[in-house]
Amino acid sequence: MRRQGLAAVAIIAIVAGACSNTSSGATSSVPSVSAPTSTASPSATGSNSAGASAGASGGASGAADYSGITGSVTISGWQSSPAEGQALAATLKAFSSAYPNIKVNYAPVAGDYPTVMATKFASGDVPDLFYVNADTADTWITQGFLFPLDGYISKYHFDTSQFYPGYASIFKGADGKTYGLPKDGNTIAMAYNSSLVQAAPTTLDQLVTVAQSLKGKNGLKAPICANPGLDRGLAFIYAQGGALLSPDNKTSAIDSAASQSAVQWYLDLFKNGLAMTASDLGDSWCGDSLGKQHVAIIFEGGWLDASMKATYPNVKYTWAQFPTGSSGSPVTISYTAAYSIGADSKNKDQAWVALQYLTGQQGMTEWTKGGVALPSRKDVPAPPGTEVLVNSSAFAKPGSGFMPGYNDVQKAFQDAFTAQIQKKTYDASAVVAATKAAIDKALNGG
Secondary structure (H helix, E strand, O other), X not given: OHHHHHHHHHHHHHHHHHHHOOOOOOOOOOHHHHOOOOOOOOOOOHHHOOOOEOOOOOOOOOOOEOOOOOEEEEEEOOOOOHHHHHHHHHHHHHHHHHOOOEEEEEOOOOOOHHHXXXXXXXXXXXXXXXXXXXXXXXXXXXXXXXXXXXHXXXXXXXXXXXXXXXXXXXXXXXXXXXXXXXXXXXXXEEEEEOOOOOOOOOEHHHHHHHHHHHOOOOOOOOOEEOOOOHHHHHHHHHHOOOOOEOOOOOOEOOOOHXXXXXXXXXXXXXXXXXXXXXXXXXXXXXXXXXXXXXXXXXXXXXXXXHHHHHHOOOOOEEEEOOOEOOOOOOOEEEEEEEEEEEOOOOOHHXXXXXXXXXXXXXXXXXXXXXXXXXXXXXXXOOOOOOHHHHHHHHOEEEOOOOOOOHHXXXXXXXXXXXXXXXXXXXXXXXXXXXXXHHHHHHHOOO
8 A cells, every 4th residue: 555655646756757857869768778789699598498497597506497487477668669679579589488488478668658657556557577767766666666676586596796786776775675687778988970080089188179179170060969967967077076976875066176177167168169969059969960960079878879870871980988087087877777576566476587587698688689778787798889888887877866856956957057058158156056956955855
């Protein structure tokens, strides 16, 4: 009753959060977090063909015996593109081959995913296994909608050590329990037109130098396309030693000297004509800006590849690691989504068998082979051409889901930042003040 009683409140909160997620680009909405690239993958191994072992898929020594678990499992999630649907269909087919005693019913959710799922939580009629995006994980865990996986992980010796920490940490509750396992992930890196940029800048100082050399040349509207929100801006803040939160995550740190300096640095890119937003460039997102050659440099994730291949196949671009800032250490931000079992799911054992396969080495290799996702595990190889993005997972910090009320914080930052660009005042203190107010409110339960 507690979960269902809180569900009506959750519906309102989730809808508000979804509406507040207004960052430009193709990454901050739910589907975008899980829309990257590909990898070479073996098919189901002989040891799993009878549906009896899965320890190997989780990277554990020895094999877990699932031969006694039979029945059906309903799997649900959003579907960001036909390619994602095809990749998941192929992965579920491989699962069915490996575990023939379990029938898979795939039921993708149409419409606004968080809102639809909130109504399902309210009614107690939830899928057995479903996607959980990073930015809704904390809410769903706190409201008691997700089932803790620790019992299954322990019983079947599923090795979770291979997940990149920046991805796995998002799905841990305040009680220390695990409520989801990351199904894939993505990092923000620098993509640049290799016909215009001969050598990728490796530091933020070099980025400014390269941008200055490109300004007003080659028909570019601006050297860089940059988002006005934390969905990219947070990476620049981290790179220069700033942060939103104190190390213990209990107080705001956006007003620290390092954070304020970083925000001002980011604003100065726009002030000095080195960067423009996609909307000001007349584009829908920075990927279009790169494809139309309105800019030479952007900061995106693996989802860019499919778009460029389909829409701008003749534009040559290259990936490079996010430039190092004054902090002196490589850093970027990451996005992820998990598979979780609902607290009210009716077929939890069958859901676990599917979950451990889909997030295990074997299933994730099959999934990322489909060309729409990057691995969240260290033991799954990077799809060809995505090595920069995958390798960045080792030092990436979560780009969402790491604090309560983050969508409101992101909106406050973006609204204030955009206002500074539009008014041409470029004052970091106004952005910092608005963001701090939102952080303080979120941390105080507002």
